[in-house]
Structures are given as C-alpha cells and as structure tokens.
Amino acid sequence: MTAGKTYIKSFCTIQNNQVWLNGDVVFGTESTVFSDFSKKAYQHLEINYPKFFKMDNLSKLAFLGAELLLKTENNSSEENNTALVFANKSSSLDTDVKYQNSISDPENYYPSPAVFVYTLPNICLGEISIRHQLKSENSFFIFADYNPIFMENYSNILLKTGKADKVLCGWVEYYNEDYKAFLYLVDKEGELEHNKEILKQLYNQ
Amino acid sequence: MIKEVYITETNCITPIGFDVASNIKNIRNAVSGIQLHDKPKLFNSPFYASIISDVDLDLAFAKMTTAVNYSRLEKMMILALEPIIKNSKVILNERTAFVLSTTKGNVTALETENIEQAYLNQLAKNIVDFFGFKTEPIVVSNACVSGILAVSLAKRLVQAELFDNVFIVAGDEVSKFVLSGFNSFQAMSEMPCKPYSVNRNGVTLGEAAAAVLVSSNGENAKIKILGDGSINDANHISGPSRTGEGLYRSIESALAEAKINSTQIDYISAHGTATPFNDEMEAIALNRLGLGNAPLNSLKGFYGHTLGASGLLETVIGIQSVQEEELFVSLGFDEIGVSQPINIIEKNEDKNIRYFLKTASGFGGCNTAIVFEKVN
Amino acid sequence: MEALKQELKGKIIEVLNLEDIAVADINDNDALFGDGLGLDSIDALELIVMLDKDYGIKLVDPKEGKVIFKSIETMAAYINENRVK
Numbered sequence: 079m080t081a082g083k084t085y086i087k088s089f090c091t092i093q094n095n096q097v098w099l100n101g102d103v104v105f106g107t108e109s110t111v112f113s114d115f116s117k118k119a120y121q122h123l124e125i126n127y128p129k130f131f132k133m134d135n136l137s138k139l140a141f142l143g144a145e146l147l148l149k150t151e152n153n154s155s156e157e158n159n160t161a162l163v164f165a166n167k168s169s170s171l172d173t174d175v176k177y178q179n180s181i182s183d184p185e186n187y188y189p190s191p192a193v194f195v196y197t198l199p200n201i202c203l204g205e206i207s208i209r210h211q212l213k214s215e216n217s218f219f220i221f222a223d224y225n226p227i228f229m230e231n232y233s234n235i236l237l238k239t240g241k242a243d244k245v246l247c248g249w250v251e252y253y254n255e256d257y258k259a260f261l262y263l264v265d266k267e268g269e270l271e272h273n274k275e276i277l278k279q280l281y282n283q
Numbered sequence: 284m285i286k287e288v289y290i291t292e293t294n295c296i297t298p299i300g301f302d303v304a305s306n307i308k309n310i311r312n313a314v315s316g317i318q319l320h321d322k323p324k325l326f327n328s329p330f331y332a333s334i335i336s337d338v339d340l341d342l343a344f345a346k347m348t349t350a351v352n353y354s355r356l357e358k359m360m361i362l363a364l365e366p367i368i369k370n371s372k373v374i375l376n377e378r379t380a381f382v383l384s385t386t387k388g389n390v391t392a393l394e395t396e397n398i399e400q401a402y403l404n405q406l407a408k409n410i411v412d413f414f415g416f417k418t419e420p421i422v423v424s425n426a427c428v429s430g431i432l433a434v435s436l437a438k439r440l441v442q443a444e445l446f447d448n449v450f451i452v453a454g455d456e457v458s459k460f461v462l463s464g465f466n467s468f469q470a471m472s473e474m475p476c477k478p479y480s481v482n483r484n485g486v487t488l489g490e491a492a493a494a495v496l497v498s499s500n501g502e503n504a505k506i507k508i509l510g511d512g513s514i515n516d517a518n519h520i521s522g523p524s525r526t527g528e529g530l531y532r533s534i535e536s537a538l539a540e541a542k543i544n545s546t547q548i549d550y551i552s553a554h555g556t557a558t559p560f561n562d563e564m565e566a567i568a569l570n571r572l573g574l575g576n577a578p579l580n581s582l583k584g585f586y587g588h589t590l591g592a593s594g595l596l597e598t599v600i601g602i603q604s605v606q607e608e609e610l611f612v613s614l615g616f617d618e619i620g621v622s623q624p625i626n627i628i629e630k631n632e633d634k635n636i637r638y639f640l641k642t643a644s645g646f647g648g649c650n651t652a653i654v655f656e657k658v659n
Numbered sequence: 660m661e662a663l664k665q666e667l668k669g670k671i672i673e674v675l676n677l678e679d680i681a682v683a684d685i686n687d688n689d690a691l692f693g694d695g696l697g698l699d700s701i702d703a704l705e706l707i708v709m710l711d712k713d714y715g716i717k718l719v720d721p722k723e724g725k726v727i728f729k730s731i732e733t734m735a736a737y738i739n740e741n742r743v744k
Contacts (some may be wrong), residue, residue, distance in 0.1 A: 204647035
C-alpha cells in the first residue's frame with residue numbers, strides 16, 4: 079500500500095439549470111425542463127456524440143458531469159486508469175417509473191427495450207466508460223444522502239491499493255425533474271485536500 | 284502487513300432450499316429450481332423461471348418472527364441473514380458494516396401507490412431496523428455483478444481496517460417488471476436455459492436471497508478472499524465486449540493481487556447466463572487468460588439468473604464445492620456451442636480445490652472477478 | 660407507398676431519438692444499420708416493438724429483423740405486405 083494524501087483535482091456541480099466548474103458558473107439557462115437544459119448544455123460544451131440523445135435523464139446528467147472533468151484529463155488513445163465511483167439516492171427510479179408505465183396497461187402493453195436498459199443505475203457508468211474509453215474499476219452505490227465519509231474512504235482504498243490511478247467520484251441524483259450532480263476527480267496531486275470536510279463543503283456550495 | 288480477509292458464514296434462500304445443506308443436496312441430485320409457471324400477473328403466457336414458493340416463504344418467516352409488514356423480498360433477505368447473524372455472535376456495533384446487493388429491490392412497489400417503498404435505501408433501512416445494525420447501510424446496485432461486487436467491497440473495507448466484520452445480503456425477485464424487460468430484449472429462453480450450449484437462446488430468470496459474513500477473524504473461516512477486480516468493457520451498454528476485455532482485465536487484476544497464475548485455478552464458477560453473446564464472450568476471455576482447461580460451471584441451470592443475488596448465491600455454492608471437495612455439474616449444458624474451448628463440468632466429480640475463481644458480468648459493460656483460497 | 664416511407668422516416672427519428680436528423684436526410688435505400696444511419700442492436704429491438712405497436716405485426720423470428728430493417732425501402736415493403744393496423 080502506498081501512503082500519502084490524496085487531492086481533489088477538479089470538481090463540478092450541475093443543478094437548477096446551472097453548470098459549475100471548480101467553483102465558477104460556466105453555463106446556465108432560464109428555468110426549463112431537464113431535457114431542454116441538458117440539450118443546451120450539450121451544445122454549449124460542443125460535445126458531438128449523437129448517442130447522448132438515446133440516454134435517459136440520469137445518464138445524461140452523469141455524462142455531462144464526466145465530460146466537464148474528463149475532457150481535458152485523458153487522451154483516449156493513451157492507457158488510463160481512472161476508476162468510477164458513483165452513488166445516488168433514487169437509483170434509476172425516474173426511468174423505472176417510465177418503464178412501469180409502458181407495461182401497466184394491458185390494452186397498451188409495449189415494453190420498450192431502449193427504456194428497460196436504463197432501469198439500472200450503473201448504466202451511466204457504462205456510458206461514461208464508453209465515451210472516455212475507461213477500462214477501469216467501477217461501482218454504483220445507493221445511500222439515503224450524499225455520503226462523503228464512504229466516498230472518501232472507498233476512493234482512497236482504490237488509489238492506495240493501486241486498483242486505480244485516479245478516481246472520478248460522483249453523486250448523481252435524478253428523479254422527476256429534481257436533479258443534482260456533484261462530481262470530482264481524486265488524484266495524488268491537486269489544489270484541494272481530499273477529505274470529507276472539504277467534500278461536504280463543496281457539495282453544499 | 285496486509286490483513287487477511289475471510290468469508291466465515293454463508294446462507295441462502297432459494298426454490299431448492301432454505302439453507303445451504305438443502306441446496307447442496309438438491310444440486311447433487313440434479314434437482315433444478317426451474318419450472319414452468321403459469322402466472323398471468325407476472326407474464327402473459329406460461330414461462331420457465333425459478334421461483335420461491337410463497338407458502339414456504341411465509342411459513343418460514345412466521346416461524347422465525349411475529350413481525351409483519353415486510354415485503355416478499357425483505358422476507359427472503361431476513362431469512363437469509365438471520366441464522367448467520369445468530370451463529371456468528373458478532374456484535375452489531377460501529378465496527379460491523381451492512382451491505383445490501385440488489386438490482387431492482389422492491390420494484391413491485393411501483394405497481395402500487397406506495398413508490399416510497401421502491402427506494403433501495405428504504406429497503407436497506409427496513410433490514411437494518413429488523414436486526415439493529417448500527418452503521419449506515421451500503422447498497423450496491425451494479426446490475427448482475429452486484430452480488431459478487433459486494434464481496435469485493437466488503438473485503439476492501441475490512442483490509443483497510445474500516446470494519447472488522449461485514450454482513451452482506453443479496454436478493455432480487457422474479458417480477459413482471461424484469462420478465463417483460465428481458466423479454467423485450469428477446470433475451471429470455473422459452474425453454475430452461477442451456478449455458479454454453481450450441482442451442483442456447485437466452486436466460487431463464489430466477490429469484491433468491493443469499494447472505495455471507497466477511498471478516499478479518501479467520502477462526503472457523505470457510506474460505507479466504509485473495510484478490511478481486513471489477514473492470515468495465517467500455518464497449519456497449521447492453522452487449523458484452525467481443526474480446527471479453529473487461530472480464531479479462533478483471534480476472535487479471537484478481538490473479539495479480541492473489542499472486543497466483545491462471546494455471547493454478549482449480550475451479551471456475553462463471554456467469555453463464557445462456558445468452559448467445561455472454562457465454563461466447565466468457566469463453567474468449569477465459570481462453571485469453573489460459574483458463575480454457577479449468578473445470579467450469581454455471582449454476583444458472585439450477586437457479587436461473589437471479590440478478591443481484593446471483594454473484595453471492597453462486598459464491599456460497601462455490602464455497603461448498605471447495606469445502607466438500609466436489610465439483611457440481613453445469614446443469615442445462617449439452618453440446619458445446621462457444622468458439623473457444625472451455626472445460627464444462629458435465630457430471631459431479633470429486634476434486635480437491637485450492638483456488639476458486641468466481642466471475643460475473645452485467646448490463647452496462649460491468650464485470651467482476653474474485654479469487655478465493657481454501658482454508659484448512 | 661411513398662406516404663408510408665415518409666411516415667417511417669419520421670417514426671424512426673422519433674422512436675430512436677435521432678437528434679439532428681431530418682426526414683429529408685434519410686434516403687429510401689440508405690443502410691439503416693452499420694455504416695449508414697449507425698443504428699445498433701437496441702434500436703433493432705425497438706423497431707420490432709414499433710412494428711407491433713403501430714402496424715400490428717408480431718415478428719415471430721427476431722432474426723428476420725436483419726432483412727426487414729435493411730433500409731426504409733425494405734421496411735415499407737414488408738409493412739405494406741403484412742400490416743394489420
């Protein structure tokens with residue numbers, strides 16, 4: 079095991095029609111629905127990835143956050159070992175409800191595979207992995223609220239045992255137009271110390 | 284000095300038994316939990332699945348407790364956990380963690396007005412409250428690797444000395460939600476599943492709950508956890524990588540940490556869902572690692588695909604294989620139907636197993652592999 | 660059958676969430692899968708659901724999909740032949 083501190087290299091928050099990167103607002107819209115807000119954010123970030131529009135809301139939210147932090151971080155053609163450790167409260171409930179509606183009326187029973195595939199919260203990790211070619215450790219957890227203690231501990235374990243060189247952590251919560259994404263990159267170097275107090279502060283900013 | 288971590292207690296609740304011994308007895312006699320069911324509330328035509336009897340479940344639960352208002356899945360989970368908490372005599376304090384693994388939890392709550400019950404942290408809380416755990420529950424919801432990923436998580440937490448003991452329960456139900464979904468994917472076989480076989484054409488769904496205790500206390504340990512890896516394919520969200528990249532790297536990571544090479548693996552409990560793509564991908568990944576000769580089975584022929592329970596349930600059975608020095612048949616297999624050679628266990632046989640590899644893969648491109656070692 | 664082809668182009672864009680693609684962008688004989696429109700396996704499954712929902716056609720063998728969904732032209736021809744709705 080390697081000793082040593084870990085740091086928060088960068089962080090972002092997506093909430094209330096706004097996108098914050100490292101503490102500054104980098105994009106915002108008037109109050110609007112998430113599908114509209116996310117499309118505008120996508121265009122603003124000049125992403126060019128048509129599959130984005132097939133994703134469910136949770137995956138879009140996670141994807142946008144990851145794009146902000148990983149865009150300049152990794153060169154896809156190089157080998158990288160950035161783990162993904164994500165969590166939320168609602169799992170894939172937003173899409174679960176949508177899928178349930180597609181099977182609840184026996185007269186109108188047309189289960190959709192494109193919706194069903196998103197009824198698992200870890201699919202957003204798959205989307206991020208594909209986009210950034212991250213063949214790395216990933217796991218999705220559920221907590222009642224953002225759990226900085228667990229996140230700090232688990233990402234440190236991955237770094238200290240050499241299972242990852244960096245960890246992209248995310249609290250990505252979405253249910254019924256109520257959303258908050260708080261993502262940050264943990265590394266062995268950076269400006270901010272990686273500990274639960276600082277994480278709590280940044281989360282509540 | 285890296286702390287050694289063990290699994291010291293195991294239990295399972297399945298259609299072929301409400302304890303490990305009954306399950307092993309039935310497996311030995313090639314008795315499968317898969318049957319034809321005619322349940323219009325679950326699916327609009329008769330279907331094969333491995334489903335627990337409601338009568339047996341309610342009877343067993345009532346015998347154990349007078350408590351009421353627990354969902355079907357919660358009853359399964361409580362029944363799985365209760366004996367191992369009792370036997371272990373571990374005190375449920377801040378050094379004892381609780382991990383719950385599930386893909387859909389109480390998804391049937393979506394059919395009612397009570398959506399609150401569908402929240403996975405609520406499911407965890409209901410179990411925590413029943414037993415009196417003192418720590419914040421950790422829910423692992425990572426598709427079909429959840430059950431084995433939970434073991435990896437527990438081992439990492441214990442090795443980091445954050446906890447001394449971790450109780451894990453894993454469970455999922457056969458529901459209308461999941462049946463319809465797999466069917467929309469054309470991924471459900473109309474016959475009992477045939478892992479790795481040439482005429483395989485999809486999964487058979489199943490339900491179960493399994494529970495284990497992961498501990499730093501090696502006394503009375505059932506098995507030692509040596510190494511793990513959970514690497515994503517980064518290829519497609521519902522189909523596995525054609526080169527088995529994520530599974531390959533997961534196993535590689537586990538072997539490296541265990542400090543053994545692939546030729547030392549004595550038995551593999553693989554994922555083997557019986558979809559054309561999954562089984563082929565596994566054969567490719569295993570061969571790339573030189574694991575084509577290791578005796579291998581999929582337990583999906585006995586239990587169906589139990590989703591969030593599968594990784595843990597199959598580990599529990601695998602541990603019995605190691606303890607009883609016996610390899611169990613890969614039920615449902617008939618004629619090899621993958622492009623790379625793998626060594627399917629075609630009938631029960633005695634074998635001294637020292638190193639045992641458990642793998643799983645799932646939607647989202649996830650994979651998990653753990654290497655275990657026999658303890659004497 | 661012209662109207663059906665136009666209808667199908669519109670439906671595909673909507674059902675498969677093909678952003679930034681207009682009906683005019685899809686030619687009758689363009690490959691829908693692989694290099695053409697780049698649809699994938701989940702899209703194929705969605706089209707099977709669409710055949711049932713909008714045209715009452717239940718595909719008994721999903722492998723037939725490969726041939727039927729080759730292009731708008733082949734889809735329209737098949738639907739014309741087999742539609743119940």
